[in-house]
Amino acid sequence: MARSQTPQRIHLRSARMLDVDQGELVPGSLLVDGERITEVAPKNVPDDATVIDLGDLTLLPGLMDMEVNLLLGGPDHRSPLTAVQDDPAVRTLRAVANARRTLRAGFTTVRNLGLFIQTGGLLLDVALKKAIDLGWIDGPRVVPAGHAICPTGGHLDPTMFQAFAPHIMPLTVEEGIANGVSEVRKAVRYQIKYGAQVIKVCASGGVMSHTGPAGAQQYSDEELRAIADEAHRAGLKVAAHAHGDDGIRAALEAGFDCIEHGSLMTDETLDLFIARGTFLVPTTYLADGMDVSHAAPELQAKAAEVFPRAKETIRKAVARGARIACGTDAPAIPHGRNAKELIALVDRGMTPLGAIRAATTVAAELIDVDDRGRLQAGLLADVIAVPGDPLNDIGVTEDVRFVMKGGKVFHLEGATTN
Numbered sequence: 001m002a003r004s005q006t007p008q009r010i011h012l013r014s015a016r017m018l019d020v021d022q023g024e025l026v027p028g029s030l031l032v033d034g035e036r037i038t039e040v041a042p043k044n045v046p047d048d049a050t051v052i053d054l055g056d057l058t059l060l061p062g063l064m065d066m067e068v069n070l071l072l073g074g075p076d077h078r079s080p081l082t083a084v085q086d087d088p089a090v091r092t093l094r095a096v097a098n099a100r101r102t103l104r105a106g107f108t109t110v111r112n113l114g115l116f117i118q119t120g121g122l123l124l125d126v127a128l129k130k131a132i133d134l135g136w137i138d139g140p141r142v143v144p145a146g147h148a149i150c151p152t153g154g155h156l157d158p159t160m161f162q163a164f165a166p167h168i169m170p171l172t173v174e175e176g177i178a179n180g181v182s183e184v185r186k187a188v189r190y191q192i193k194y195g196a197q198v199i200k201v202c203a204s205g206g207v208m209s210h211t212g213p214a215g216a217q218q219y220s221d222e223e224l225r226a227i228a229d230e231a232h233r234a235g236l237k238v239a240a241h242a243h244g245d246d247g248i249r250a251a252l253e254a255g256f257d258c259i260e261h262g263s264l265m266t267d268e269t270l271d272l273f274i275a276r277g278t279f280l281v282p283t284t285y286l287a288d289g290m291d292v293s294h295a296a297p298e299l300q301a302k303a304a305e306v307f308p309r310a311k312e313t314i315r316k317a318v319a320r321g322a323r324i325a326c327g328t329d330a331p332a333i334p335h336g337r338n339a340k341e342l343i344a345l346v347d348r349g350m351t352p353l354g355a356i357r358a359a360t361t362v363a364a365e366l367i368d369v370d371d372r373g374r375l376q377a378g379l380l381a382d383v384i385a386v387p388g389d390p391l392n393d394i395g396v397t398e399d400v401r402f403v404m405k406g407g408k409v410f411h412l413e414g415a416t417t418n
Helices: 088-104 124-133 180-193 221-233 245-254 267-276 297-319 340-347 352-358 361-366 394-398
Strands: 010-019 024-033 036-040 050-053 057-061 063-068 107-112 141-144 199-202 238-242 258-261 279-281 383-387 402-405 408-412
Touching: 024 057, 063 361, 088 107, 088 124, 088 402, 088 408, 107 124, 124 141, 180 199, 180 221, 199 221, 221 238, 221 245, 238 245, 245 258, 245 267, 267 297, 279 361, 340 352, 340 394, 352 361, 352 394, 383 394
Parallel strands: 010 050, 010 057, 063 107, 107 141, 199 238, 238 258, 258 279
Antiparallel strands: 010 024, 024 036, 057 383, 383 402, 402 408
């Protein structure tokens, strides 16, 4: 069953269900009415309820990925020049396929963290969110960032990924390329005006761009403070792409809410990080599974230097109780393989329950929502099912057999329905 169905009253049954807060498996029984869970372990099921019996599966809350870019990657993206070959219409259609794949993998909410493509100022992820919310296409709930805010030549300046010659792909402040305090304020205001719900900023260099060291700070302290001020006055959080310690510390001092990657963070900065309760989205599976074999030699060298250090940094962050939310940086790993991040988090020392919380309750805190992340009465009926016991084998999250979002069934394998 691939297509969604109209929300209705459903009694969802399975052998087990995870109570995320208690950290234990309980019998699986939920009553869903419309888009919400109305009762857990109902004693009386209405006669008109459709029963979906999932058999020997385990119910989990819909998972969340806090760092994706649905507008990139996906089908037929082998050419390294898609940044200039895809127009905004093709780019949006690419996102339709990626959104469907992500949802079927059990990820019912994502943050789309920053377009870094030429669109003429269109916020394609906001358009994607609208189409999904209206039910025109299948996909996860999207928290869009609009265009990533980046200095000229910074890691998220898309002309850097292929080292384009001057004037090949001119980009505007509205498209996130902004220098100086006045321009970064304008860039943030533009994203907010047209629907961004989080602001993404390039605070340090990256691994896969021709921008010098991956850890170099790329915005001045003053610029970073201005970005945080604009976003926070509008009630939005700010997420920083930051591998290097200088960029991470500068973002923390500027009041940023979330650090993406955090690869080269020192122990002293980690102390500050934890003291402030800042969120970390480590995208740590990249260090295991990102294919850099076709990258330029100098970029492969950066990856060989950064990735082993990143794994150790995340191990320290896990051990010291940092607030870690799940994020993959897809398509740096392929869309639909998002659960690989949960496996990597466990490899870095997190318990399977902790990894599931990173993709449910902690992610919900990061995006300031209290209507999802648990299987509880009154919350959105975002429910998935996997075989076996995810508290003993986190790998079962790669084998999603059932997906419900807002009371609609989007994926169903081998269950009985009556």
